[in-house]
Amino acid sequence: MTLKIAIDAMGGDHGPQVVIPAAISALQKHADVELILVGDKSVLEPALAEHHSDEVARLQIHHASQLVAMDESPASALRTKKDSSMRVAIDLVKQGIAAASVSAGNTGALMATARFVLKTLPGIERPAIITAIPTMTGHTYVLDLGANVDSSAAHLVQFALMGSVLASIVDGKKQPSVGLLNIGSEEIKGNERVKEASRLLADSDLNYQGFVEGDGLYHGEVDVLVCDGFVGNVLLKGSEGVAHMIRHYLKQSFMRNWLTKLSGLIAGPVLKHFRRELDPRAYNGANLIGLQGIVIKSHGGADSFAFANAINIAIIEARKDLPNQISKQLETLIEGQVL
Amino acid sequence: MTLKIAIDAMGGDHGPQVVIPAAISALQKHADVELILVGDKSVLEPALAEHHSDEVARLQIHHASQLVAMDESPASALRTKKDSSMRVAIDLVKQGIAAASVSAGNTGALMATARFVLKTLPGIERPAIITAIPTMTGHTYVLDLGANVDSSAAHLVQFALMGSVLASIVDGKKQPSVGLLNIGSEEIKGNERVKEASRLLADSDLNYQGFVEGDGLYHGEVDVLVCDGFVGNVLLKGSEGVAHMIRHYLKQSFMRNWLTKLSGLIAGPVLKHFRRELDPRAYNGANLIGLQGIVIKSHGGADSFAFANAINIAIIEARKDLPNQISKQLETLIEGQVL
Incomplete structure (x- = not known):
């Protein structure tokens, strides 16, 4: 059809x-x-x-x-x-x-x-925004990216479920691994909602792997990363900002003088390959899930x-x-x- | 003395x-x-x-x-x-x-x-963690980076004040600009605490510039960026993760074959200059403020x-x-x- x-x-x-x-x-x-x-x-x-x-x-x-x-x-x-x-x-x-x-x-x-x-x-109280974000090992689905602020533990569990189904359907993964975004090694580890969501997820049928920190996302620690929309939006936009800044400094380094411009010309194909690998356009398209x-x-x-x-x-x-x-x-x- | x-x-x-x-x-x-x-x-x-x-x-x-x-x-x-x-x-x-x-x-x-x-x-209920983060125009002090979760509006205002004093003292800026980290362009713009903190800051003597999104940090929109410690920690660690991933892919692009390795050799001094410009070691040292x-x-x-x-x-x-x-x-x- x-x-x-x-x-x-x-x-x-x-x-x-x-x-x-x-x-x-x-x-x-x-x-x-x-x-x-x-x-x-x-x-x-x-x-x-x-x-x-x-x-x-x-x-x-x-x-x-x-x-x-x-x-x-x-x-x-x-x-x-x-x-x-x-x-x-x-x-x-x-x-x-x-x-x-x-x-x-x-x-x-x-x-x-x-x-x-x-x-x-x-059964879903709040839709969420989810997209695939490139990592060192492939990509990770992150939600919520800004549709909800102050998500409750139950909402985070619903997000986890939706992300897991999306990853299994789109990427054909049998049991996508799921993580909860949290902060570590600090005085207070996470907030009450995150802790409660973690307890609920540990009891669920999802392949829950526990807490993941901000850098863990880019190490590809899990297939699906769950967070409140405020946090997810900051993470996504902050990441875009860093990537943009790094590209800016990289370009500037090659544009300083004729010698650096020449080496930029020689390194051109490599830099092009590098840009293609992390091309944000290839990741365009978020779900309102x-x-x-x-x-x-x-x-x-x-x-x-x-x-x-x-x-x-x-x-x-x-x-x-x-x-x-x-x-x-x-x-x-x-x-x-x-x- | x-x-x-x-x-x-x-x-x-x-x-x-x-x-x-x-x-x-x-x-x-x-x-x-x-x-x-x-x-x-x-x-x-x-x-x-x-x-x-x-x-x-x-x-x-x-x-x-x-x-x-x-x-x-x-x-x-x-x-x-x-x-x-x-x-x-x-x-x-x-x-x-x-x-x-x-x-x-x-x-x-x-x-x-x-x-x-x-x-x-x-007058300070909670200490915070603050550090300078490199941006496209210099650096921005960000707090809190993980000492507090679920910060109230009053706490955020206290963070803003402390950050402003730090920036004026360390960098000699007369009236450091202060922003509140928020999410934009989405259905619900921010949470109640952020909105309330924004109202309080607008009435204060601080040079408050309003909301800043995650990417705005790296554009250098403000001298001091204020947020809850959960959000700030995720932003910081996520940023470190992205930077690490980009360096990884950049290196990999130069290591693919002998030709790319050769152009990496030629571009070596430029890449070294680039790495030095964003050297995280130069930004080591956070304040418990x-x-x-x-x-x-x-x-x-x-x-x-x-x-x-x-x-x-x-x-x-x-x-x-x-x-x-x-x-x-x-x-x-x-x-x-x-x-």
Whole structure:
């Protein structure tokens, strides 16, 4: 059966000029997929007409008259943008027309809209944001990355479960290892919520490995790392900041004088290989997980290579029916009286 | 007047073999300083005898019979190690014999001991851990890095004040800019404590600049960044983890084959310059701030270059009489009814 994915074609910093090439690129990889571009017909039709590849036949336009601004509040988006490209793409998932949706629009509005339209899975009180982060041994799924602050122990356990199911489905791991982000070697080891969550996880059927510190994430200590959204967001953005700073200093070191520029020229292919290995674009695409439907959030500034990756994640999860898989495992946990 | 600094000569992973060369190196820079090496006389005397520089005359040994293990609990250190090198070094500060102390011993035990012996400054409920972190424009002082979890709004304001005084004293900045670490652009912007702290800081005399996100730290958005210790610890360790991972991939990229190795050889001096610019050893030395005395914590694994840097920080702060400066500014804040 053909899989249909709804794309918010107007979201993000670049809109259709990034979304359309990304959509075509994703279609080239997946012969059994159709993409629905949701947005302003008068913009999308001429933009699409410029592309002549065979894949265009599997791209359809679904008109939506409004646009959620990148700095618009979730409340405003919910109340006043009922025909926005973001909202309509999620509506298509709700109606069962699309198996997943992808948007590079603003995270707050996307989360509020997705939660309002799709609702959370039974047993999940709060959806979370999860993404794969590159490590020294591969990648680790980290959640929550900013949807929730002051998460309770029960919420952290729900996050652990959702992350575990995601890792097992997307990466085919039988029993993904799960860790709880904590601080170590200090006077007070962690807070009460983390300690309580650790006790609950130790009693669960999950492959729980205990506490992991901030650097342990990058050593690849676990497949899934669980934390409160405030902490996870700081960790993610701080990491991006460090990586950016290091690239900046590395570049500067090669640009000091003609001699260093020359060695930079010689080292060019190696530096290129290095950059590719940690290319953040290859990791673009976060899940709003815990909803009765698949919603993938792309970076707002994503280029078409990065956005295609987000579409790819949506396709993989739709094929595996991620929300239902989470539901099933959740029932087991509830029966086991862990939650 | 000669400044005396007490050094826990037995702490850290390497003990005297790192501490003694570091002490000599620090003395070479500061002609008006004497260092008191606290630890086992039977170990320190022969170790010191191997050094023949003029500075040895300004090094004295103060015997302490016990040692706090790197994995010892704070409670055990407090109860059973009253003659440890760590404890005695802090006692010397309490007695007014030393103007500051430095230890590479375990953070939890050091914080508990320092707090018990020295007590907090009037108006400060909780001491914090603060250190300078390199950014794209210089460095930023970040606190708390792990001494406190679940910090209240009032605690965050106290951290802000202490950080501001430290930055103005150590870097000579008149009105250091202060930011509160927060998450942005997500559904719920921050938690209640952060929002409340922000309101209090906006009313204070501090140069408060508002919220800063994780990546903003590395862009050098503020001179002082304030956060809860759980969050700060995760940010710091996560950052160290990313930096380590990037160095690993960079090295690996140059080690793939003989051609890449050759270009690594050519780029060698540039890569060396790059590593030096972000050398974490140059940033070794965190403050246990908020106490009635100066206690500097060195990384446990510090080498003598790094440990000398921690001693250097202790000397600078002792000369400027940091705890009293914090006290004075705290009175102003209390009079201004911010706290």
